[in-house]
Amino acid sequence: MSEWSKNELGQYEYAGGKEDWEKVEQIASLCEKFVIDEEDELVSDEERSCYNCRFRRWTKSAFVCMRR
Amino acid sequence: MKIFVGIDDSRRLDGGGAGEIVSLLTRTIDEKGWGKSAIPSRHRLYPHPDTGYRKHNTARSFSAEVKEQYMEELIDYACVMIKSNGTSDSNSGLAIAVPERMDNTDELIDYAYRTKETMINSDEALAMAKKPGLYIFELSGNGKGIIGALAAVGLRMTGNDGQFRGKLQLGTGEGYIATVKEIIEKSHIEQVKNMDFENLGTEESVRMGEKVKVVLLDHQYTLMVFPTDRQHPRWQTSTTNMLRIF
Incomplete structure (x- = not known):
């Protein structure tokens, strides 16, 4: 199954939800566009994680990546 | 008098800054002698699709003890600062509550809690702002920034929500x-x-x-x-x- 699904706006939403900590760390470790967000927006203990990225926008079930 | 200030998170996509903006505002209040600010806090709101795809579902707030004669200057400064840090597509808003002028804080707190659980429209925020002691400012875009700004004020007022900056x-x-x-x-x-x-x-x-x-x-x-x-x-x-x- 793909890690990403397209929403109605054509943007990529993560398919693994909000608790897929290890996987989003792996994705972020390979992502050249990762930028850590402000410290009060961080949710993961591992800094390099999609969940901590400035370009993620939370949705009801997961997040959209604004750089995909 | 005590005030609660809420600012919608209207950062640029690749910029930083919502937390920095609110910190700058609290420092300015202290340095200019307008009053004394508490540490700003970040409050999570409902990730509505309209907001989820473009911006963070968070808003910032702080409380302060300010001298009444500086309120107008403070508001003017905050509006200019927030506007200047936004972009053409941002929907920034500012909200200020003065509890001693409010008839009832429960309605605002109820509104604030609902913004964490469900979608709220700007008409509801505008209706809230007609009540005494509440002041809101649509600073850019479609005016939806007031929803989050007002929610942040209410959530800070509950005394039971949010994480402090720093x-x-x-x-x-x-x-x-x-x-x-x-x-x-x-x-x-x-x-x-x-x-x-x-x-x-x-x-x-x-x-x-x-x-x-x-x-x-x-x-x-x-x-x-x-x-x-x-x-x-x-x-x-x-x-x-x-x-x-x-």
Whole structure:
């Protein structure tokens, strides 16, 4: 199954939800566009994680990546 | 008089800054002698699709004791600063509540809690702003920034929501062990709670983690901890991951 699904706006939403900590760390470790967000927006203990990225926008079930 | 200020998170996509903007505003209030500000807090809101795809579902807030004669100057300054940090597609908003002028704070608090659970439209925020003691400013875009700004004010007013900006530094930093008594005496922390929301006694020992964040509970600066499963120290400061509920 793909890690990403397209929403109605054509943007990529993560398919693994909000608790897929290890996987989003792996994705972020390979992502050249990762930028850590402000410290009060961080949710993961591992800094390099999609969940901590400035370009993620939370949705009801997961997040959209604004750089995909 | 006491005021609560809420600012919608309207940062540029690749810019930083919502937290920095609110910190700058609190510093300005203090430096210009308009009053004394408390530490800003970040509040999570409902991730509505319209907001989720473009911006963060968070808003910032702080409380302050300000001299009444400086209110107009403060508002003008805040509006200009927030506008100048936005972009053409941002929907920024500012909200200010003056509790002593409000008939009823319960309606605002109810509104604020609902913004965490469901979608609220700007008409509802505008209707709230007609009530005495509430002032809102649509600063850019479609005006939806007032929804989050007003929510942040209400959530801060509850005294039980949000995470404070900045990190707590105590002793030698990470690994330092302090009693609850020392933590309270040597920092702005007012209480220490475990993740079951039970208060720790003053003689309990806590190991400070790498990034120590403070949350707002019971209207107090609150340090959250979890058990180490050891005799000493029995507690460790909660991690970023654990604190994501705030």
